[in-house]
Amino acid sequence: MGKKELKVAFLLALRSLQRGSRSSVILTVLIIGMCFTNMIFLPALFNGIGKSISQQVIDYEIGNVLVSPKSGDRYVYNVDATLDLINSMPGVERATPHFSKGATLKYRQRVLGATVRSISPNDEKLISPLYTKMIAGSYLGNDDVGEVIIGKPVAGDPTIKREDEFQPSLGGVRVGDSITIEYGNGYSKEYRVKGIYYTGWATSDSAVYVTRTDMALSQGKPLDYADSILIKTKPGYSEKFVKNELIQYGVTQKVQTTRDLLDKTMGRIMQSFAIMNMVSLVVSIVITTVVLFIIITIKTLSSRRQIGILKAIGVDREVIMHNYGFQVIILSILGIVLGLTLTMILSVYMQANPIVTPDWSASLYLTPMDLVSNSLILFAASVIAGYVPAYQVSREDIQSSMRS
């Protein structure tokens, strides 16, 4: 095939699309665009959910690297010394301890079971975006005593009756109100609500936060132990590097990276998502392939006489085949561009209006690689679907074509 033949094939293809049935072209492009959007949308949504959950687990539960009690221990002991060691290590932005206790919250006539989490507020700021999620009042300070910040679902809404609540709450606590926290060891104390936050992460939102000083008071002893230590890595340092450093520096506790933990917790979810993604991908490709195959088959069958005439006047069968091939290429490129546009619009829309559930919130997660690979897959499927009938009809002898 020379340049001239390709030029003629392209001219025939272009003119057929320009001057042929416009509704057929629009419909085909629409179908390819929709199939592309379908191919991208579900996987991007599942990835978005996965990413969102993972990010929220990182932000509010484990950080980049988690130090937890070694086998046989209940807590991480010598917290202050361990924190000093970790904070001095290369690649560590900041480390902060978490210690939680179950407690009963009381406000007026309402009683609610909740987890009380103790944090070092200033260090926590370097690890978690909790301080940015305040919807009323303010975040805790390092020296705060007798003050608490509570999740929006815990605070509740005074306009909603108890029986109508989605989940139990304190029935409408506001900033400045006092609530009583009764710990499992019998210690009870009145706290002033300093702020109300909403993170979108259920485990965090259904808890309340106090300072470690307050928690130490509730435990009746200095709090030199913790459930875990969360570590934020510096940009440019991998979690694995920091984990290895910790072990090398003699941290004897259990050290796990985000990946170690998420592979366990999220692995099965992501595996299920991957299966659904694959089904969605295959269905979209099959639909596109079949639709294009049918369209080009109809086109070629209804143009058999014209194909015969073209051959009769000296147009090579390769030119005829590439004519239909170019038509499919143009249609699939237009379809993919439409699909990309729709996907980007959906992505922008969902960034502004994420899917929110009581447990997590998520929007589309798209990478350029996803867009490129899906475009190429759909393009390849389209070209095959178009070229097969074009190849078949271009091989037909002139007499059979002209008689039809």
Added chain:
Amino acid sequence: MIEITELRKIYRMGDVQVNALDGVTIEITKGEFLGIMGASGSGKTTLLHLLGLLDEPSFGRIVIEGTDLCNLTDFEKTMFRLYKFGYVFQDYALVPDLTVMENISLPAMLRKDRADQQILDDSHDILKKIGLFDRRNHLPRELSGGQQQRVSIARAMVNKPEILFADEPCANLDSENSRMVLDLFREINEEMAQTIVMVSHEPWHQEYFHRIIRLGDGKVISDGINGHGK
């Protein structure tokens, strides 16, 4: 120029064998305006298709200027049709999505020995010759039957073929347009010494032909000038 020897075409339909062409031997000389006439089913279109490499003979030879067409590969036949032949069909057979200009220049665009400017010039010349230069940007559906057939002739002539084949080119035209088309053929034949092989069943067309071959049941029943058989 063209030597046809013992040409046969046999169609098989189940157990039935039809001899569409039964041992035709003729010679066609350069510059001839040859009419192939005969009743419906006499084999005239079959003969034209075999000569024009649109179909393959069951037996026999077709030799054009020393080249035995039966020995050509598919690709060589395609190139032969492109470089040596021009075709005019009874239903005009224009590409509906191409303009008059694009239809005419299409075969020329595929030739390796034609530059873009030459294609443009040749197409314009021939459009002027058929009187449709002003309608060069129209689509075939915007033209009358007679105009479409003139475009079809222009397309066949753009590559300056050695032989122009016309398969009942006036079958879909009224007598006025038919005469216009036949006058155009005569003009091309006389001015350019163009060899034309035309199939027709209309008796009044024979006045245009130099020579007439009459077929009946796949055989040559007469061969001569205006019915004066050899």
